[in-house]
Each structure stands twice: as structure tokens, then as C-alpha cells.
Amino acid sequence: MKFNIIQRVNPRDLAAPRKFYAVSNAVGNMDIRRVSKRIARETALSTSEVMATIESFIMVIPDLLIEGQTVTLGEFGAFRLNLSSEGTDTAEEFNINNIKGLRLNFAAGKEFKKVLKTVEFQRVPTTSS
Numbered sequence: 001m002k003f004n005i006i007q008r009v010n011p012r013d014l015a016a017p018r019k020f021y022a023v024s025n026a027v028g029n030m031d032i033r034r035v036s037k038r039i040a041r042e043t044a045l046s047t048s049e050v051m052a053t054i055e056s057f058i059m060v061i062p063d064l065l066i067e068g069q070t071v072t073l074g075e076f077g078a079f080r081l082n083l084s085s086e087g088t089d090t091a092e093e094f095n096i097n098n099i100k101g102l103r104l105n106f107a108a109g110k111e112f113k114k115v116l117k118t119v120e121f122q123r124v125p126t127t128s129s
Contacts, residue, residue, distance in 0.1 A: 001024060001025075001119050001120070001121055001122070002024070002025040002027065002121075002122050002123075002124050003022045003023060003024055003025050003122070004022070004023050004123075004126075005020050005022060005123065005126070006020065006023050007019070007020050007021075008021055025124045032051060032054055032055075033047070035054070036050040036051040036054060037050075061079060065079060065080065066081070075109040075110055075111035076108075076109050076111075076112055077106055077107050077108040077109040077112050078106070078107050078109070079106055080104075081102050081104060081105070082103045083101075083102060084099070084100045084101045084102070084103060085098045085099045085100055086098045086100060
């Protein structure tokens with residue numbers, strides 16, 4: 001995986017010296033058609049069958065999450081929704097206005113994590129302007 005080095009301010013201490021951090025270097029964007037073609041090459045499915053399956057996931061998974069389900073996709077991982085809210089002193093004081101939003105949480109499965117542990121890092125050379 002390629003990465004760049006950038007200098008950032010500490011958001012908790014704006015007066016602190018800036019430090020350098022690694023950030024992933026995106027090299028492109030894979031749209032649904034290209035992902036489907038790649039999966040089709042690895043399976044006995046056609047590109048259109050893979051696309052239909054992915055489109056079905058896109059339609060079904062959000063509904064399942066909203067219903068309160070954790071959606072587990074085998075060794076790929078699991079999706080679930082978490083709420084972000086402001087606290088109140090008593091349960092009676094709490095109302096839906098205290099809910100500030102939803103966060104989608106993804107927990108990688110064992111095989112997914114195993115693959116991620118094999119990642120090798122390569123620094124992208126900096127160019128002089």
C-alpha cells in the first residue's frame with residue numbers, strides 16, 4: 001500500500017508543533033462495473049450477475065440495519081448501526097432531539113483481517129514544486 005507523509009496540527013493543542021503523519025495514497029476509484037468484472041474473472045458468475053448481486057446488497061443491507069439487524073457477511077465482516085446522542089440526567093428527559101446521528105460500523109472478519117496483516121507499505125516519493 002502506498003502512502004504519503006503530511007504535516008498536521010494537533011487539534012487538541014493548536015499551539016503545539018506540527019507533526020508528520022502517514023496517509024494512504026489513493027491511486028484510483030473502482031466503480032461497481034469494474035469491481036463486478038473483477039469478481040466475475042474470479043468466479044463462474046457473469047459480470048451482470050455480480051452487478052445484480054451487489055445492487056441487491058445495496059438495496060437490502062441498509063433496510064436490515066435500520067430494522068436493528070447486524071448484517072454479518074461471513075469472513076468479510078459485519079455491519080451495524082450505532083447512534084450518537086447527547087446525554088441527559090434522567091431517562092425521562094431524553095427525547096429524539098438528543099439523537100445527533102447514525103454511524104455505520106464495520107468490523108472486519110477473521111479472513112479479512114488476516115489479509116490486511118499482510119499489507120506491505122511503500123512511501124510515495126515527494127516531488128519538489
